[in-house]
Amino acid sequence: MVVKVNKLVKRYKDLIALDHFNMEVKEGEILGLLGPNGCGKTTAINCILSLLNFDKGEIQIFDQKMTPNSYEIKKQIGIVPQEVSVFDNLTVKENIDYFCGLYIEDKHLRKQYVDEAINFVGLKDYLKFYPSSLSGGLKRRLNIGCGIAHKPRLIFLDEPTVAVDAQSRNFILDGIKRLNKEGSTIIYTTHYLEEAEMICNRIIIMDKGKNLVSGTNEELKSMITTTEKIVAGFSDIDEEKVEQMRKLPHVIDLVKREEDYIIKFENGINNLSNLLEFIKDNQLTYTKLYSQLPTLNDVFLELTGKELRD
């Protein structure tokens, strides 16, 4: 086990930030830590890394207890914090070299690692640039470069794609996959569902400092009753027709969102054709009609009754 967190409790005065939080991370996986803003993701990571002290619980990394003085463990960890945290007055290359040097003492090896990291984050053309002259996306890449240059066994990435343009975001996500392929175990926090779905092997969904559920993408989706969601828009429909629609077979819920109706079904067979028939029989005119498979947002919605993102 790379990381094992057992019943972690962290209080800020009256606020319980982590409430018996559990987490296990296996060698070689990309674990997504998912949850709305303020659910305790960053607090959990800071506790795991011994930056924050906590009230109760156990934390092990590489099967050893993690403490502020666990230098041997620290050597094998890389972190990419949420905020860009680099020296303003050191160049791109100097920054990466500096942080790499905190881990790698050997000069030649370090030079090699730094060059590899620079290529990895694609900042080769910006070696002599100062961070302030880089765009937001490039700054994020530098932030990542500083965290991974020493080829750590375990990497924490705390929302590395916040406020990043689409191009840099894809670049970063691809990079994370590559790091994983090269052998690093990755813990990735985000509140972007699509990202977690795209790259994570396993996902833990958190809310209010607790684990809600964990499992693979598919496992999570199979946990919920909704299996199909049909979005329909009508040019003419009255309340009576809506109520009739609600009573169609397998419909478990029907909500109106803006101009559209979202109809949820509990099993996935013939739902769309049943609905089409109903439309034809009642001579309704639809403006849109499509079927959606459940997303992690649906999972979260069903478990907590609220949207993951607002």
Added chain:
Amino acid sequence: MSRLIRNCIYLGKNTLRDKTFFFWSILYPILMAIFFYTAFSGIVNQEFEPVDLGVSPDSYFVSIFEEIEILNVHEITEEEANEKLLSDEIYGYVDNDLNLTVKESGLNQTIIKQILDQIVQVGGLNVPVEQVDMMVDYTISNNQNADTLIIIFYTLIAMVSTYGVFTGIETVSLIQANLSEIGKRMNIAPLRKSDFIISGLVGGFIMNVISNTLLLLFMHFILKLNLFTEFKYSMLFILLGNLFGLSLGMMIGSSNKKSTNVKTLIAVAVTLFLSFLSGMMSPDIKIILDEKIPILAKVNPISVITDNLYKINLLGITDDIYEGLGAISIYIIVLNLISYGFLRRKSYDSI
């Protein structure tokens, strides 16, 4: 060891390229030196100009006054005199009975008064005037250095020697996970906090000593001020000032969670205020304070450095420097103990 040096070099580079450092540690002290020099050189190099004195035209003493070199006699009536006194065209007016009228007291007025006093006193002596020889100086002056305003430059040096305060603040902020984002990285890296702080402080110390040296060179070669007769002891105080500055910076940096900008402003304000009290802007302030609250000079570290630089170099007294060295050392120890208390914690309650 190579790690420490590497850390030193990178932190040094980071500071050196920081324009805040360049401004406060290099440009600002030199500009201050130039301001002092322009403002005070007038006093230091002042050539004595004759004092303008109004005298009643029909006064018996006009011819006597005209013989006195330092007086510039204007024969005017009393009505004219009032106006000229108010507009500062003359500093005093003497009527027929040797009564003096002035607008306010001051150096020039005192000179006039002393001349008049002497005239009536010689008159009262009842000996022939020729016998009174006022040209002899019977005193042997023991003041080798007359360049008194140099004390202002000692204050400036004392203040600038504490400017390691900025590196102190910066270093602490970089290693504390609750103060900066970089601090998080540092805390997660396999790096001892003490190693980082030591290398940061050593780097800061070296750079501030270099910036001090630049200022001293500027004063010596460009402004041509002769500040040091006792180089060894003077350096001792300047170096101690550096250590004090770094310690103060660490204390300011570690004791609260305000932004680095705010802390820098606090540091500038504290050092500037202490320097004001040591007589930097106006030497009178220091003389007044020394008279009224003498303890202040012994507890204000910038005063301690200023006073000792003055004593060592201008008065040549070196045997009681230990009191000053001791006072600053106590400050350094106390500040560092406080900082240690704040820095000791390994993980934080909140970030």
Added chain:
Amino acid sequence: MTVYKYFIKIALRNKGIILGYTIMLLVFALIYGGTGSEKIVNFEETRLNIGVINHSNGELSNTLVEYLGKNNNIVGTKEDEDFIKNQIFLQAANAVIIIPEDFEEKVINKEQSIEIFRDDRKVETYQTQNQINKFISFANATYGKGDFDLSNVINALDNSVDVNFVKTSNGANQDINRWFKFYYNFVSYVILAIYIAVIGFVMNDFTHMEIENRRKVSSKKFLNYNQEIYLGQMSIAIFITSILILGSVIIRGSQLSEVHFSKYVLNTLVFSFSALCLVFLINNITNNKFFITGMSTILSLGTSFISGVMVPQEFLGERVLKIAKFFPTYYFVAINNKDIVSLLDVRYEIFMQLLFGLGFLLIGLYFSKVKQKS
């Protein structure tokens, strides 16, 4: 008026700067006010602390010490150079004299005889040297038949002239006036430093918003926006200047009638105007926070030093004053130092400050035009 309100709110967030400078001004005003006034009123020679070591013990030397003791306080000392220097340094003594054994002989031969240590920092200590020389010269003048006529000398030295103070037509009391001069001269330093820093910082915060707003609002509204900004700047300026004027009223309120108070107020208001114009110019050149901090420190201190705030104008070199004339502070200080009958007496200096204000305004407008074009 949302822009205006927001402006004031951000500006008052910089209360540290406003408070810091104001407190410094008040502290110095109090230190300055607590001293000096007594010695000026009587126009007497200052009583100094003089240490005496008398090896001669003859009549001449004893009478000299007696004479010195009449006008000064005689304090104990020790014949050790380091001790004496320290004593003077600590102001336990302002001067120390050592009278040699062969004092009388040397005096008769008109040789240098008395060793004197003076406090270089105090100009008044020259008077000790003068008193000694005068006493000995007088004594020597009475020397005949192997004797000094010392009682005659002492009697003669008792004479002095009367000093009258000229009555100013406005009845301004010069000693009180001196404090007000000091206070208001220092105010110019504080005004420049606070204005540049506080208003500069707010403008820095606003530039980001301004860019937003430029895109959003029509040109008519943009004009309104700017009006509110300038109204905000003016309010802050008036607020700060009022605090500073109020400071003098609080400390020396009972003496306002004894000085030409309206002169100081008018002068400060005019100076505030030109300072505000200078801020307008600076803000049109840069909105870099670092540059603004630098300007605030350097311009305020620099102009203070060359214009006679820290050191009186009469002590400044001619060349320095020539440079100073290119800054409004020079004229501001000149008005404070001037004794006037009516406000018309300072019209030239007022005019110059206004002229500088307008000049800054025009150059500022030029820079803002240049910026808009690019």
